[in-house]
Amino acid sequence: MPSVQVIDDGTDTAPGSTPELSPELQEQLELARCELEWDRCELIDGTAVPEPGASSIVAPPPSEVGPLGAIGNGADLVRTSFDTGTDAAFDAVCAESLAPRSADGDDPTPSVAGIECVDDPANEGMTAADLVRGAEESFSTFVVIADRITLTDPSHPVLVVDLAEEPGRAFRAAPAMLWDLDANLSIGNMWFSEFADAADASPGGVLRDLG
Template sequence: MALPGEGEFSLVLRADFRDDAAWRAVCAEIDAAEEYSTATFVSDPRFAGVTVQALLDEEAAAAEEDKVFHVFLADAVTMTDAEHRLLAVDLADEPGRTFRVPPRWFPDVSVNLGIANMDFAEYADEVDGTGTYRGFGGED
């Protein structure tokens, strides 16, 4: 179940396949939030129901050149939540650490993690009471 390499883009991995319209809405919201897309959308049924632990196990077994440092999981919560909050998963620095991020904030998180301008923890440390990143200082 190797994860697709992320290259310069952030991997948005579909893990819930019960509602195609919800998936399309999530993708559209992410695309609408940024001028130049930084998302690589993966809708592959082999990832149905994938857990954070399974992602960590897969990364632990991956060759160094195939490592993915973070992933944005479109899980059951994402698909049923009115905000379509993705689950950001750290696979490198603090493997398994997570937070939720609405599509509105995806570009900020994606770009800064992608260019290593900021660390995963800097975002995870700024979550609200629901575990959701809404900008520094809760700007949303």
């Protein structure tokens, strides 16, 4: 930020009055004020404005950060099947997993599950056991797999794998259920085993709701 120096030229100024600044000092003050809010500023016709592409250095109020927040501790949704023609199916799985929901209670603000979709061919053929071994230092309590069954079944049931309570235990669930898993497991409101038991008792062994 440019420094502003006021030079005493010996001119007497009446008490309480404001000395008149030179045009150069006025321009420096304009730039200094602009650079309190923007990382790059320029003068146009004596007025300081942000340069094209400049970024604001003032944090927005919390209400302006974004309409949706993520819940829970989050988990990876890992694609492990890359058969030709299944890209759209994986996109659909991610979209359903990240659909905003409102929690029951006093706060109606929609939120999304803290799910990270991982679409990397290096993971082709990875199994639940592989991902459990690779997640020993993960902060997540579960990982989700989009395998061949997920991407070829019209309802896209994902495979949810426990990383904490009973590492390796797995069950199938509708992608929309990931919101419920993330919300409840992150605060200890439910155990992974409760979801797994519910899936075992569900038609087709796929958890689609908590009813």
